[in-house]
Amino acid sequence: MANSKAAASRAGGKRKAAAAPIKASVEDLQKYYRDMLLIRRFEEKAGQMYGMGLIGGFCHLYIGQEAVVVGVQASMGPLDTVLTSYRDHAHMLACGMDPKGVMAELTGRSGGYSKGKGGSMHMFSHEERFYGGHGIVGAQVPIGTGLAFAHRYLEEDAVSISYLGDGALNQGQVYESFNMAALWSLPAVYVIENNKYGMGTSIERSSAKSTELYHRGQAYGIPGVQVDGMDVLAVREAAEKALSHARSGKGPFIMEMMTYRYRGHSMSDPAKYRSKEEVQKVRQERDPIERLRGIMIEREVMDEEHLKALDKEVKAVVSEAADFAQTSPEPDVSELYTDVYV
Numbered sequence: 001m002a003n004s005k006a007a008a009s010r011a012g013g014k015r016k017a018a019a020a021p022i023k024a025s026v027e028d029l030q031k032y033y034r035d036m037l038l039i040r041r042f043e044e045k046a047g048q049m050y051g052m053g054l055i056g057g058f059c060h061l062y063i064g065q066e067a068v069v070v071g072v073q074a075s076m077g078p079l080d081t082v083l084t085s086y087r088d089h090a091h092m093l094a095c096g097m098d099p100k101g102v103m104a105e106l107t108g109r110s111g112g113y114s115k116g117k118g119g120s121m122h123m124f125s126h127e128e129r130f131y132g133g134h135g136i137v138g139a140q141v142p143i144g145t146g147l148a149f150a151h152r153y154l155e156e157d158a159v160s161i162s163y164l165g166d167g168a169l170n171q172g173q174v175y176e177s178f179n180m181a182a183l184w185s186l187p188a189v190y191v192i193e194n195n196k197y198g199m200g201t202s203i204e205r206s207s208a209k210s211t212e213l214y215h216r217g218q219a220y221g222i223p224g225v226q227v228d229g230m231d232v233l234a235v236r237e238a239a240e241k242a243l244s245h246a247r248s249g250k251g252p253f254i255m256e257m258m259t260y261r262y263r264g265h266s267m268s269d270p271a272k273y274r275s276k277e278e279v280q281k282v283r284q285e286r287d288p289i290e291r292l293r294g295i296m297i298e299r300e301v302m303d304e305e306h307l308k309a310l311d312k313e314v315k316a317v318v319s320e321a322a323d324f325a326q327t328s329p330e331p332d333v334s335e336l337y338t339d340v341y342v
C-alpha cells in the first residue's frame with residue numbers, strides 16, 4: 001500500500017516539478033493540454049446552454065477535474081473499458097466520443113448518443129468502450145466489476161476502469177464489488193475522484209475515521225495509491241502502474257485522485273456549503289490546465305501564439321457541437337416506444 005507523499009506535496013502550490021525532467025513527449029503534452037481544454041470549453045458551453053433553457057433535466061459539470069480522465073485515458077489500451085457516474089461528459093470526450101453527439105444528447109435531439117432519450121446521465125458507446133453514465137451513486141461499480149469479469153471470461157486484453165466519487169465509497173455495493181474483484185483477481189481499476197464533497201456534504205462530515213480513501217480496499221488486499229489529481233502527468237504515471245498491475249493478472253487496484261470541482265454539484269446547486277475563497281484558491285493554485293500550460297511555456301513546448309491557435313480550434317469544435325445540438329431534429333414520436341424495457 002503506497003501513499004504518494006510526493007504527489008500530495010505537489011498539491012497546494014508547493015510544486016517543484018517544473019525543474020524535474022518530464023517523462024512525456026512534446027506530442028503527449030500537447031495532446032493532454034488539448035484534451036483538457038476541450039473538456040473545459042465543452043462544459044462551459046453546456047453550462048451556458050443550460051442557463052438558456054436549451055438543456056433540460058440534470059447536468060453535472062466536471063470543470064476542475066479534467067486532469068483525472070485525461071491522465072487515466074493516456075495510460076489505457078485500445079480494449080480497456082470505462083464507466084462512471086452522472087458527472088460523465090468528460091469521460092465520454094476523453095474516450096473519443098464525438099462532441100456533437102454528446103451535446104445533442106444534452107439538448108434531447110435525435111443526433112444524440114441515446115437518440116435524445118437519455119440526456120446527460122445516460123449515454124453509451126460500445127465502439128469507444130464507454131459503458132455509461134449512471135445516476136445511482138455507486139451503481140456503476142458492480143457493473144464495472146462485471147465488465148472486468150467479462151474481459152477475463154472472454155480472454156480479452158482489457159482492463160475495466162470504474163470511476164466513482166468520494167460519496168460512493170460509503171455504499172455497500174462498492175465493497176461487494178471489491179470482494180469479488182479481489183477474490184477472482186479481476187482486471188479492474190477503481191478510480192476514486194475525491195473532490196471533497198458529495199453534493200453539499202464534505203468528506204469530513206460523511207466519512208468515518210479518515211478522509212483518505214485509497215486504503216478502502218485494504219480488507220480485501222487491494223492495493224491503493226493516492227495521486228495529485230490536478231496534475232495530468234502524475235495521474236498518467238500512477239495509472240500506468242495501476243493498469244499494468246490489473247492487466248498482468250494481479251487483480252484489482254484502487255487509485256484515489258485528489259481533485260476538486262469548481263462548479264456546484266449540479267446546475268441547480270448554489271454551493272453555499274463552501275466559501276468562494278476556497279474555490280478561488282484551488283483555481284489559482286492548482287488548476288490542471290493552467291499548470292500544464294505553465295510547464296509547456298517554461299519548456300518551450302508551445303508559445304503563447306500556438307496556445308491561442310489551439311484555444312481557437314477547440315472553441316470551434318465546441319461551437320460546431322453546440323450548433324449541431326440545436327439544429328438536430330427532436331426525436332420522432334415513434335421513438336417513444338423503442339429501446340424501452342418492459
Ligand SMILES: Cc1ncc(C[n+]2csc(CCOP(=O)(O)OP(=O)(O)O)c2C)c(N)n1
Nearest residue numbers: 087135136137165166167168195197198199
Ligand atoms: C443511491 C443514491 N443515493 C443518493 C443519491 C443522490 N445523490 C446524487 S449525487 C450524490 C453525491 C455523490 O457524491 P460523490 O460520489 O462524491 O460524487 P461527485 O458528485 O462529487 O462527483 C448523491 C447523494 C443517488 N443518486 N443515489
Ligand SMILES: [Mg+2]
Nearest residue numbers: 165166197198
Ligand atoms: Mg465527490
